[in-house]
Amino acid sequence: MGRIFDWIDSRFGIKEPHRRFLQRRLPERLSYLYCLGGVAFTLFLCLVFTGLLLSIYYVPSEREAFQSVVNITTEVRLGWFIRSLHRWSAHLFIVAILLHTARVIIHRAYRPPRELNWVAGSMTLVVAFASGFTGYLLPWDQKAYWATEVGTSMVATVPVIGRHLLYMVRGGEDITGATLTRFYSLHVLWLPLIMALLLWAHFHMVKRQGISGGL
Amino acid sequence: MQRREFLKKAIKFFFSVLFISSSAVAGLFLYPSKIRKKQVRFFEVMKEEELPRRGVKKVVFQIPRGDHLINTRVFFVNNGGSLFVLSPVCTHLGCLVNWHRQKGEFICPCHGGRYSIEGKVLGGPPPRPLTRLPFKVEKGKVYVGLKV
Numbered sequence: 001m002g003r004i005f006d007w008i009d010s011r012f013g014i015k016e017p018h019r020r021f022l023q024r025r026l027p028e029r030l031s032y033l034y035c036l037g038g039v040a041f042t043l044f045l046c047l048v049f050t051g052l053l054l055s056i057y058y059v060p061s062e063r064e065a066f067q068s069v070v071n072i073t074t075e076v077r078l079g080w081f082i083r084s085l086h087r088w089s090a091h092l093f094i095v096a097i098l099l100h101t102a103r104v105i106i107h108r109a110y111r112p113p114r115e116l117n118w119v120a121g122s123m124t125l126v127v128a129f130a131s132g133f134t135g136y137l138l139p140w141d142q143k144a145y146w147a148t149e150v151g152t153s154m155v156a157t158v159p160v161i162g163r164h165l166l167y168m169v170r171g172g173e174d175i176t177g178a179t180l181t182r183f184y185s186l187h188v189l190w191l192p193l194i195m196a197l198l199l200w201a202h203f204h205m206v207k208r209q210g211i212s213g214g215l
Numbered sequence: 216m217q218r219r220e221f222l223k224k225a226i227k228f229f230f231s232v233l234f235i236s237s238s239a240v241a242g243l244f245l246y247p248s249k250i251r252k253k254q255v256r257f258f259e260v261m262k263e264e265e266l267p268r269r270g271v272k273k274v275v276f277q278i279p280r281g282d283h284l285i286n287t288r289v290f291f292v293n294n295g296g297s298l299f300v301l302s303p304v305c306t307h308l309g310c311l312v313n314w315h316r317q318k319g320e321f322i323c324p325c326h327g328g329r330y331s332i333e334g335k336v337l338g339g340p341p342p343r344p345l346t347r348l349p350f351k352v353e354k355g356k357v358y359v360g361l362k363v
Contacts, residue, residue, distance in 0.1 A: 062282045142286060146311065150325060153309040164246070172247045174280055 021207050033103045034211065040096035041199065043089045048192065050086040058138065060184035062177030065140035090132055097125050109211075117205040124198045127191055134187040140180060148175055148183075255349065257358040260289070266357060267293045271314045271332065273303075278363055289348060289359050290314060290321070294332050300359055301334045302346040312345070321345065 009015045057076055059068040072079040101121065104110055110118035137148045152175070156166040171178030260274045272291045277284040288311065290301040301321070303311045310325035320337060321330040329337040334345035349360035 145285060150308050150310050167247050167250055168245060170247075173250055173253065176280060177282060178247065 027211065030211070036096055036100035036103055040093060040100055043093040043096055044195070044199070046089045047086060047093060050082050050089065051188065051192075053082050054086055055188055060138070060181055062140075062180060065138065065180060069139045069141075090135065094128055094132060097128055101125065114205070114209055117202060117209065120198055120202045120205065124195065124202065127195045127198065131187060131191045131195070134183040134191065137175075137180060137183045138187065145175060148179065152179075253362040255360045256363050257349075257351065257360045259356050260359050261357050263352050263355045263357055266298065266352075267291050269293055271316075273314060274359075278361060280363070287361070289361075291350075291357075292332060292334075300348040300350045302348050304346065305341060306336075306343040306345065307339070307341045 054072065057068060057072045057079065059065060069083075072083055074080070076082075104118070104121070133148075133151060137144045152166060152169050155169050156162040158165055167173065169179075169182070170176075171182045258276060258278060260276050266272075270293065272293075273288055274291060275286060275288045278287050279285075288303050290303060292299055292301055303313075303321075305312050305323040305325065305328050307323065307326060307328050310323050312321040312323045312328070312330065314320075315322045319332060321332075321334070322328070323330075323339065323341070326340050328339035328341040330341070330345050331337055334347065336342075336344055351358050351360075
């Protein structure tokens with residue numbers, strides 16, 4: 001690679017341990033179906049990037065959230081583009097993960113020794129759903145409000161502790177500014193962090209175990 | 216017990232206590248400190264002469280929630296002389312039901328819950344009939360009581 005990279009790497013030393021992984025021979029039977037996980041990861045990177053941009057203008061407060069989203073869409077230069085990119089990447093992210101999951105099921109790539117990686121992948125899917133759900137509230141319009149009202153009320157159906165879980169999720173009895181800040185925090189800090197850790201584990205195991213032989 | 220064994224156990228114990236206590240502290244921190252009890256408040260929704268003589272009338276109005284107003288709606292039903300108000304909140308998961316005039320039923324768009332004009336469950340997942348809301352007529356104006 002370039003001279004600057006080599007200068008850094010002669011001190012940092014990340015190239016050598018990865019050489020065997022990056023320059024290994026891939027089996028010939030690989031098809032584009034094996035790219036779906038990579039597609040999902042690319043979309044994740046896109047979500048992180050556009051999300052970082054959006055967070056500069058978004059205001060997670062009860063009074064200003066809706067107006068700030070309108071501001072992003074109409075006033076901010078290319079705001080409509082970044083917001084749409086975030087939105088569509090989110091949709092496609094879920095689609096890509098589901099297709100990737102289907103590929104893994106069809107090829108029975110979940111079988112030993114890859115069970116734990118299947119678990120990590122499933123947890124990624126759950127975190128992706130949670131990110132989608134928490135992100136849906138942030139525009140703070142009527143649709144977001146009622147969708148969250150219905151979605152969170154499912155928590156209350158848990159036996160015995162349902163009511164308390166509901167208060168925990170909503171930050172009170174109703175969906176208010178407390179819910180908005182909770183969801184905002186989850187959406188921009190907790191869930192991306194958990195997702196990053198899960199993906200690191202996911203890729204680590206792919207690296208260690210290699211690509212499954214499939215059918 | 217050797218010193219190494221003891222230290223291993225002590226460290227394990229220390230970190231278990233740390234983990235459990237910090238989880239408990241985090242749990243307490245995250246649980247909302249104030250959970251307001253809801254009270255019934257009456258909202259003016261329309262004039263007395265607008266009350267339906269027959270059938271179902273949807274009335275849309277705004278209620279405060281936190282710092283801002285949200286749109287909500289109720290159904291005024293006049294079924295053969297008896298007048299009552301139904302909450303549109305589906306008893307299954309809280310979606311807002313719609314009145315389907317042709318079928319003569321309230322239908323929930325989320326999971327297909329069906330209610331009669333009286334609010335009784337006809338089919339689908341709802342566990343209870345639609346909630347009847349208190350209302351009153353004073354000086355030619357109609358008020359509906361909602362828990363807020």
